[in-house]
Amino acid sequence: MPAGKPVNPTSQVSDESVFGSSDELTQGSDELIAAVGTHGGEPETGFNPITGWGYNREPLVQSTIFKKDSNGALINDLATGYTVSEDGLTWTVNIRDDVKFHDGVPLTARDVAFTFNTAASSSGKVDLSILDNAAALDNYTVEFKLNDPQATFIHKLAVIGIVPEHAYNEAYGENPIGSGPYRLLQWNKGQQAIFEANPDYYGQKPYFKKLTLLFMQSDTAFAAAKSGQVNLAEIPASYANQKVNGMKIVSLDSIDARGISFPMQPDTGKKTENGYSIGNNVTSDPAIRKALNIGIDRQALINGALNGQGEEEFTGADKLPFGNKDAIFEDGNVDEARKILADSGWTDTDGDGILEKNGLKAEFTLLYYSNAQDRQALAVALSEEARKLGINIKVEGKSWNEIDTLAHSTPIIFGFGSLDPTDLYLRYYSKSYNPSNYNNIIMYNNTVVDNYLRTAITSVDQDTANENWQLAAWDGTTGFSAKGDATWLWIASINYLYIMDEDLDIGTPKIQPHGADAFGNILEWKRTAH
Structure with a gap:
């Protein structure tokens, strides 16, 4: 990079x-x-890693077990080494013996275990549902017991700052003590x-x-x-x-990709347990999703909406070692997009420029977080591109609380970007769907893709894992990418200025x-x- x-x-x-x-x-x-x-x-709950401070970024105040170097490789921070059991369910990590918290108290394995157990039980920023328990074997050895042999667990050890058991309370975020x-x-x-x-x-x-x-x-x-x-x-x-x-x-390049979620289910009147609508009759049609993916000109959107500060994105993982280059394609093909729509029965019968199919207009609302300038600009520019295809996209900015109530039925422009491939697993694995968060928010279900994702996330061999992450995107026949089921519309990875x-x-x-x-x-x- x-x-x-x-x-x-x-x-x-x-x-x-x-x-x-x-x-x-x-x-x-x-x-x-x-x-x-x-x-x-500014962190709403203070400088507390348990509630999200420092997630995916330098926590400044705290130390982490591992950290990433400028090339994205995992290196030791507190850790001096680790081992994984043959069944992948037990991780044993050795930590440094020369680290003190800001108050002079030595940092030990008890603090590490306390941090992860507390984070797992608090439903914080990091999904630790695979962690059964963390325990200190001695002052400088901590053991993590998992309920699922996910090889990507090591990435979790690089995103949570360690807090002191002796000084942790409800007010910790306002007066944090760390070892950073x-x-x-x-x-x-x-x-x-x-x-x-x-x-x-x-x-x-x-x-x-x-x-x-x-x-x-x-x-x-x-x-x-x-x-x-x-x-x-x-x-x-x-x-x-x-x-x-x-x-x-x-200008700093990033892996922070902007993409649009497409609800995959039709609207049959089903509701979530919170009473929110599920499904969208327009985006559940694969022709709509494929036409948008092929027909829009990503570079034009970047040049206009992002002032040139970004790169084309086709899968949400193009720049990552587990991204599939074979899933990238030539976009901006308006004629091909129109043909896909016509072959699927979408035609403009009333001459208003918007296609219809069985009395249904090819139109939907696209939501973006109202405080995000880049997302607003991309959403507006995309709606103009979609018009060329006969698709009407109505753009609306809302708070995240409002978006939460509409996420299962309405496309949303999201931002994702992590060196941890668990993000792909949570986004596309059918059983990762959870109505209380954004995991598989589109309710995608493809058995072939599921098998690739399970093989990838449980594989200790990195090459085997990467191969299966890539196959999940596109194996030549199916996948979550635009060449397959076209589950999302990925547009660009943004630059930070x-x-x-x-x-x-x-x-x-x-x-x-x-x-x-x-x-x-x-x-x-x-x-x-x-």
Whole structure:
């Protein structure tokens, strides 16, 4: 995955986009002020890994058992080694004996076991339903007992920060104690969080001794950078060609894919246990799903809606080692899309530009999270592309609470992107459907795909696992990709844009997951002018 690269402003940049020199900040050279909403934003429940803080990104305050390097490979953090039983149900992990929490208390296997048992019973951010129990065998050995031999369990050990059993309570998120490179110094809710370097950190010491995170929307963050109030800010793709003297814009590639869920079941009046409608009579027709996948021009959508800041995405896993290149196809074929629709009986009988079949209009509502600018832009642009095919897409922005009530019957533009292939399993394995979350929200059921997914997730051999993940997408006959059942409409993997001080060196950034991991390699960061 390419490292972060400066965005070179083009000749189209107007004089109005060149702002005055950013004011000198008053903090020291080893202090950093950042407005980075994509690093999880302000955590509603505080800096608590049990409730989601640091999931899929650097938790700053806490340590994890494993972590990922800039190439996405798993490396040790607290761990010194591990073994897996022959049946795949028992994982034994050895941890370092030289780690202390911020309060000076040694971190032991009891804290690791406590963290995972608590996370498993709390229905937190990480799905730990396969964990039966974690137990400390001695001070520096922890054993995990699983109820299903999922080889991908190792990824779970890289996304949950370890909390201290002796200092964990309901208020932990507001005053977290961890063993990570930073400790929380101050949290002004709704405004900022201030971290200071942990002098007792067992790993590489950070260059920046003080880290201030400002909680603000991306437009406001850009204005703050322009006026010299921050050293680093995450900004929307629409600002890619802006210039601020003394600052640079860096674009980070990501595996964060944007895709649209297609409810696979027809609307027969069924409801979920919460009383929400199930099924959609338009998207349950494979011709509609295939036509949209083949007919839209992904690159045109990226160039327009994302200002060129993204890459085409066809399966939701194109860039990943378990992605199937054979499932990628030539899109933008409007004639072929129209033929698919016509052959399936979709025709425009009343001349309004919208196809019909058996009295049913080829139209549906597409939902997006109302605070996500990129999703709104993609949804609007897609609706215009779909019009060329005779499909009418009505775009609506809603809160996640509202989306929850409509998710089983209405297409939604989602974001997914993880180095953990368990995401594929939860998205497409028929038995992973759960009305209380987004697992297999489309209610997909393909026995052949199920078999591939089960083989993949239980295989200890990585090559065998990857082969079966790929076959689940497309085996030449069937699969979850557009060449097969066309279960989703994947459009693009987005880039994350940051404006930062010219002399800020961010090293080799980690592969950016869904939601980004801006500080994933914070220990590499430094200033080049000092």
